[in-house]
Amino acid sequence: xxxxxxxxxxxxxxxxxxxxxxxxxxxxxxxxxxxxxxxxxxxxxxxxxxxxxxxxxxxxxxxxxxxxxxxxxxxxxxxxxxxxxxxxxxxxxxxxxxxxxxxxxxxxxxxxx
Amino acid sequence: xxxxxxxxxxxxxxxxxxxxxxxxxxxxxxxxxxxxxxxxxxxxxxxxxxxxxxxxxxxxxxxxxxxxxxxxxxxxxxxxxxxxxxxxxxxxxxxxxxxxxxxxxxxxxxxxxxx
Numbered sequence: 001x002x003x004x005x006x007x008x009x010x011x012x013x014x015x016x017x018x019x020x021x022x023x024x025x026x027x028x029x030x031x032x033x034x035x036x037x038x039x040x041x042x043x044x045x046x047x048x049x050x051x052x053x054x055x056x057x058x059x060x061x062x063x064x065x066x067x068x069x070x071x072x073x074x075x076x077x078x079x080x081x082x083x084x085x086x087x088x089x090x091x092x093x094x095x096x097x098x099x100x101x102x103x104x105x106x107x108x109x110x111x112x113x
Numbered sequence: 114x115x116x117x118x119x120x121x122x123x124x125x126x127x128x129x130x131x132x133x134x135x136x137x138x139x140x141x142x143x144x145x146x147x148x149x150x151x152x153x154x155x156x157x158x159x160x161x162x163x164x165x166x167x168x169x170x171x172x173x174x175x176x177x178x179x180x181x182x183x184x185x186x187x188x189x190x191x192x193x194x195x196x197x198x199x200x201x202x203x204x205x206x207x208x209x210x211x212x213x214x215x216x217x218x219x220x221x222x223x224x225x226x227x228x
Contacts, residue, residue, distance in 0.1 A: 032215060043119075043206045043219035044157070089156060100147065101217060103156045 003027050004092050006104025013111050019077040021107045023090035026071065030092040034101070035064065035075050038087045047088075048075070080111045115141045117209050119220035126197055127228055133193045134223045136207030142187035143209035147217065148180075151204045163190050187212075197227040 005024045013019045023033075034049035050057045050064040050073065057064045063076040077084055087108050091101040116139040126132050136146060145164050149157040161177075163169040163184035171177045179201075181193040190209075194201055206222040 034216070036219070041204075041222070041224070043117075043208075043222045046216055046218060049216065100159055100162060105156045106154075108154075 003030075003102045004090060004104045006090050006107060008107060009105070010108040011110070013077075013080045013109065015080065015082060015111055015113055017080050017111075019080045019084065019109055019111070020074060021088055021090070021109070022072065022074045023092075023104050024070075024072045025092050025102075027092070027094075027102075028071070029094045030102075031095070032093045033064070033066065033073050034091050034093075035062075036089045036091065036103075038089065038106075044089060077109075080109075082111045082113050085109055085111050115139075115209070115211060115214075115216075115218040117143075117207065117218045117220040119207060119223050121223060122221060123224045123226075125226045125228060128198055129196055131193055131195045132197055132225060133191055134205055134207075134225075136190045136192070136209070136220050138188050138209040138211070138218075141209075141211040141214070143190070144187065144212045145210040146184055146190040147208045147210070148182060148190075148192050149206045149208065151206060151222075153204075157206065160192075194225065197225070199227045201225065202227045 035047045036044035037047045038044040048059045048062050061078045066073045087106045089106045090104040093101045118137045120135045148160045160175045161169045161171045169182035184190040208217045208219040
């Protein structure tokens with residue numbers, strides 16, 4: 001049973017556009033939701049994370065929107081750049097993050113010049 | 114963010130031999146370290162969780178006698194793939210959780226190829 005569903009599987013966005021990646025979870029015990037960015041041949045890098053007590057968190061061009069009632073959260077990348085082309089993973093964990101991460105299947109983002 | 118290193122970054126070994134991969138937290142003490150495996154174009158699959166000074170907890174389906182994990186200090190965990198076979202070829206990634214922190218930081222990964 002996949003506990004975190006991520007969509008789309010791949011995404012092509014023009015430079016300057018907005019990239020939107022969505023995730024849905026099933027386990028209501030999840031209380032920490034990070035996003036990771038991974039370039040080919042590299043380990044994932046923590047991008048931004050949110051807790052369910054807020055509905056939105058913004059860091060630079062990256063924003064997480066969180067809908068607790070719908071059990072959904074999304075990553076928005078504003079003014080997308082070719083350097084943002086990477087695979088993005090959403091994840092969820094319990095105990096305020098002090099536990100294992102459950103990952104989505106990933107979204108391959110390509111930002112065309 | 115915190116820095117986690119892995120060594121080696123790439124390793125090629127012959128079938129039947131053992132390979133050790135090191136994971137180090139460079140600027141913080143990692144009370145918990147995680148080992149993942151990732152196949153091409155797939156997500157990360159958790160293999161095991163290790164806490165410093167105690168035995169690792171393995172995920173269902175992961176052979177603990179094949180994938181030996183040691184977390185002897187607060188900055189070092191090792192994964193040893195014993196009697197490696199071609200099907201063990203994969204990208205192995207560790208992550209570390211610092212004391213009092215909830216962000217997991219990942220290492221750069223180790224590409225294992227078994228011939």
